[in-house]
Amino acid sequence: MTTVTTHGQQDDATTGAPSDQPRVAVLGTGVMGETVLTGVLAAGWDPQRVVATARRSERAAELREQHGVRTTDDNVAAAAEADVVVLGVKPKDIGALTEQIAGALRPGTLVITVAVGLSCAFYEKRLPAGTPFVRVMPNTPSSIGSGVSAISPGVAATEEHLALVETLLASTGLVIRVAEKDQDAVGALSGSGPAYVFYVLDALSEAGTLMGLPRATASRLATATVLGAARLAEETGEHPAILREKVSSPGGTTIAALRELDRGGVRAAFVDALTAAKARSTELSAQLEAE
Numbered sequence: 111m112t113t114v115t116t117h118g119q120q121d122d123a124t125t126g127a128p129s130d131q132p133r134v135a136v137l138g139t140g141v142m143g144e145t146v147l148t149g150v151l152a153a154g155w156d157p158q159r160v161v162a163t164a165r166r167s168e169r170a171a172e173l174r175e176q177h178g179v180r181t182t183d184d185n186v187a188a189a190a191e192a193d194v195v196v197l198g199v200k201p202k203d204i205g206a207l208t209e210q211i212a213g214a215l216r217p218g219t220l221v222i223t224v225a226v227g228l229s230c231a232f233y234e235k236r237l238p239a240g241t242p243f244v245r246v247m248p249n250t251p252s253s254i255g256s257g258v259s260a261i262s263p264g265v266a267a268t269e270e271h272l273a274l275v276e277t278l279l280a281s282t283g284l285v286i287r288v289a290e291k292d293q294d295a296v297g298a299l300s301g302s303g304p305a306y307v308f309y310v311l312d313a314l315s316e317a318g319t320l321m322g323l324p325r326a327t328a329s330r331l332a333t334a335t336v337l338g339a340a341r342l343a344e345e346t347g348e349h350p351a352i353l354r355e356k357v358s359s360p361g362g363t364t365i366a367a368l369r370e371l372d373r374g375g376v377r378a379a380f381v382d383a384l385t386a387a388k389a390r391s392t393e394l395s396a397q398l399e400a401e
């Protein structure tokens with residue numbers, strides 16, 4: 111039934127995998143490709159209905175061993191057998207990969223991208239007319255079920271396609287629908303967001319260590335504090351400004367610290383940082399779309 115060569119694995123015609131689940135191909139399995147793969151399996155997909163492409167055979171072996179999925183180094187063969195194709199490569203490699211697989215897709219195959227910046231129109235120009243397409247912006251906590259993914263449909267994607275993407279990603283965390291025009295801002299906030307939080311975590315740990323706390327203690331205190339504060343904000347639904355006030359007694363210690371953050375321009379720096387990420391996203395896609 112399929113023609114994928116799977117580094118020694120059998121194809122799904124011979125493994126007896128259930129035939130009701132759409133067959134998923136993940137093309138490019140670095141950080142985010144593997145995250146999506148993990149999420150699809152956590153959503154209950156039979157690993158034999160999932161094929162991953164990897165350029166190095168050691169990486170393919172790792173994916174088979176860790177996830178039980180089928181692997182190949184042949185993007186075209188993987189795409190040809192799939193009902194859902196996930197593009198997991200860097201933006202600079204997306205154009206070539208999309209063009210490489212375009213002729214192999216069967217009519218109706220859903221194509222999903224996780225690449226930052228590039229518009230649905232960029233892909234639709236390179237895919238057969240009418241190919242259903244969904245743009246997704248996940249983040250790294252999706253690998254442990256605590257992520258957030260924003261999804262936007264291309265012109266041919268229907269409600270069923272969006273619902274299928276939601277099902278595939280349900281185990282990676284929150285999935286929200288956004289207008290495609292907002293995807294660059296989403297990428298700057300939640301796509302890159304974990305990096306900002308790790309930056310803050312590192313700074314808190316360093317400050318604790320500077321004050322003489324054992325390094326491990328400082329790090330545990332910082333992590334637990336960030337986790338707890340995020341959960342408090344989520345569970346109470348209160349505005350962060352109100353939650354911040356509840357920590358800040360008049361004339362107390364927290365208000366003295368917050369004054370230093372304001373003096374250091376930290377709030378403005380966050381605004382500038384996200385604005386720079388969004389601008390870079392726009393710039394990157396303009397560059398790649400012009401090529």
Ligand SMILES: NC(=O)C1=CN([C@@H]2O[C@H](COP(=O)(O)OP(=O)(O)OC[C@H]3O[C@@H](n4cnc5c(N)ncnc54)[C@H](O)[C@@H]3O)[C@@H](O)[C@H]2O)C=CC1
Nearest residue numbers: 138139140141142143198199200201203224225226248249
């Ligand atoms: N890392 C992150 O936090 C996030 C990344 N993304 C997006 O995910 C995409 C992938 O990024 P990462 O996973 O971070 O990069 P990565 O470098 O970890 O993974 C890319 C993978 O693609 C493989 N690859 C490149 N060309 C290929 C080809 N022609 N065929 C098969 N495999 C190929 C590489 O060997 C590598 O394993 C990017 O488009 C990025 O914008 C989106 C949200 C968050």
Ligand SMILES: O=C(O)[C@@H]1CCC=N1
Nearest residue numbers: 225226297301302303
């Ligand atoms: O920095 C990057 O290119 C990726 C996109 C979103 C998060 N990380």
